[in-house]
Amino acid sequence: MTERLSSGAERLDVILGGGLLRNSLNMIMGLPGSGKTILAQQYLLGNATEERPGVYLSTVSEPLAKILRYGQGLSFFDSKSVGTSVFYEDVGGRLNDGGLPGVLEHVTNLLKRRQPSILVVDSFKALHPYADNSGHYRRFLHDLAGRLSALPVTSFWVGEYGAHELSEAAEFAVADAIISLTTERTAERELRVLQVLKLRGSTFLSGKHAYRISEGGIDVFPRLADPAEQPTYRLDGDRISTGISLLDGMLEEGYFQGASTLVAGPSGSGKTLMGLHFVFNGAEHGERALIATFQENPTQLERVVQGFGWSLDHPGIDVMYRAPVDMYVDEWVYELLEAVDRTGARRVMVDSMGDLRAASGDEIRFREYNYSLLQRLSRQGVSLIMTQEVPELFGVTRLSEYGISHLSDNVVLLQFLRGESQVKRAVTVMKTRGSAHDPAIRQFEITGEGFELGEAFLPAQSLL
Numbered sequence: 001m002t003e004r005l006s007s008g009a010e011r012l013d014v015i016l017g018g019g020l021l022r023n024s025l026n027m028i029m030g031l032p033g034s035g036k037t038i039l040a041q042q043y044l045l046g047n048a049t050e051e052r053p054g055v056y057l058s059t060v061s062e063p064l065a066k067i068l069r070y071g072q073g074l075s076f077f078d079s080k081s082v083g084t085s086v087f088y089e090d091v092g093g094r095l096n097d098g099g100l101p102g103v104l105e106h107v108t109n110l111l112k113r114r115q116p117s118i119l120v121v122d123s124f125k126a127l128h129p130y131a132d133n134s135g136h137y138r139r140f141l142h143d144l145a146g147r148l149s150a151l152p153v154t155s156f157w158v159g160e161y162g163a164h165e166l167s168e169a170a171e172f173a174v175a176d177a178i179i180s181l182t183t184e185r186t187a188e189r190e191l192r193v194l195q196v197l198k199l200r201g202s203t204f205l206s207g208k209h210a211y212r213i214s215e216g217g218i219d220v221f222p223r224l225a226d227p228a229e230q231p232t233y234r235l236d237g238d239r240i241s242t243g244i245s246l247l248d249g250m251l252e253e254g255y256f257q258g259a260s261t262l263v264a265g266p267s268g269s270g271k272t273l274m275g276l277h278f279v280f281n282g283a284e285h286g287e288r289a290l291i292a293t294f295q296e297n298p299t300q301l302e303r304v305v306q307g308f309g310w311s312l313d314h315p316g317i318d319v320m321y322r323a324p325v326d327m328y329v330d331e332w333v334y335e336l337l338e339a340v341d342r343t344g345a346r347r348v349m350v351d352s353m354g355d356l357r358a359a360s361g362d363e364i365r366f367r368e369y370n371y372s373l374l375q376r377l378s379r380q381g382v383s384l385i386m387t388q389e390v391p392e393l394f395g396v397t398r399l400s401e402y403g404i405s406h407l408s409d410n411v412v413l414l415q416f417l418r419g420e421s422q423v424k425r426a427v428t429v430m431k432t433r434g435s436a437h438d439p440a441i442r443q444f445e446i447t448g449e450g451f452e453l454g455e456a457f458l459p460a461q462s463l464l
């Protein structure tokens with residue numbers, strides 16, 4: 001079995017098929033500020049031991065003192081390990097005096113003297129100008145790679161490479177693994193993206209994975225994209241209440257356990273309230289519920305629920321509030337799934353999908369998020385209710401964009417209808433997968449008790 005080197009970040013190791021291969025040669029590429037040095041130090045400090053130390057070589061790109069100063073701000077940086085299990089050296093002077101042959105000699109002596117398990121060269125790209133020509137540089141690469149490959153050492157070559165250099169720089173052909181760190185911009189939003197471009201001898205998760213940089217290092221959120229073919233699993237035919245008795249009747253005694261429901265309607269039509277009925281009904285019957293909201297913070301939401309006789313202090317209710325500003329959808333999905341596991345929630349409310357879509361920035365990725373999230377919750381038997389605002393105040397002509405209604409098991413439409421002297425509210429069950437339902441358009445009112453459904457509109461009544 002091939003030995004793996006952990007990054008110290010579980011989700012990054014998952015992307016890398018269990019971790020980078022030990023004794024391999026790895027490239028970490030990205031523009032300044034992308035976190036290359038942090039990731040390299042994460043590997044260095046997490047794997048070096050006194051018996052098999054780690055060595056960090058700085059060249060002429062960034063002063064060693066600066067690397068150490070900023071490194072001390074990382075939570076995994078252990079100053080006691082410096083000089084015992086981790087050694088930092090500046091080879092800039094040797095490079096200036098002896099060129100690439102001088103660096104090669106220094107590394108050769110260092111490998112004999114320290115016998116390191118990890119070797120980092122930062123910046124490797126800064127070595128290129130010291131070659132007389134491309135042939136000279138390729139010979140240096142060949143000799144250096146040969147020395148490293150002959151020993152049990154895992155190497156990291158760090159550099160400020162752009163995507164266009166992948167086919168031009170010879171070091172990429174030598175590398176066993178290539179990890180790219182970039183930033184993508186959509187409108188006013190920026191998203192940090194990690195991508196594995198090459199990993200010899202191992203499978204890995206393809207695609208672009210969002211990441212954040214913190215004092216804990218690089219935190220990656222693997223691209224959530226469940227395959228279309230899933231292992232079979234069993235869902236029973238149990239029904240659960242919507243929390244609104246007359247609506248249960250329209251749905252043949254409620255939703256199926258583990259089903260997903262989309263509640264669509266214009267602003268102010270009662271979408272959030274219908275979701276609250278659902279989660280508080282579950283909490284009152286022993287089913288823990290999670291409210292994932294972008295619309296109101298906990299203080300604002302508490303005021304809303306108190307108006308209907310509920311409280312967020314209920315022991316069966318948990319709230320996950322995230323501001324839609326500077327939000328990574330990938331990060332949010334993992335936080336939601338972890339919250340479901342941690343709390344044991346059986347009912348989840350997401351309010352609203354419009355905020356989630358705005359944070360996504362990519363229509364295809366948003367569809368993948370939806371599909372994967374619904375599939376994962378369904379496999380766990382967790383029931384999901386989502387809200388979605390529609391643009392039309394009257395005469396709704398479309399329920400949702402980006403395939404949300406198509407993926408949902410149930411779709412409930414809330415709308416405003418023009419009465420003779422006042423606006424009326426109406427609810428219609430548009431879709432129930434695997435079950436019959438009452439398609440009548442029913443009037444409802446919002447009172448201090450919440451939803452109060454009335455009679456169905458007569459055929460002769462105007463529904464404009």
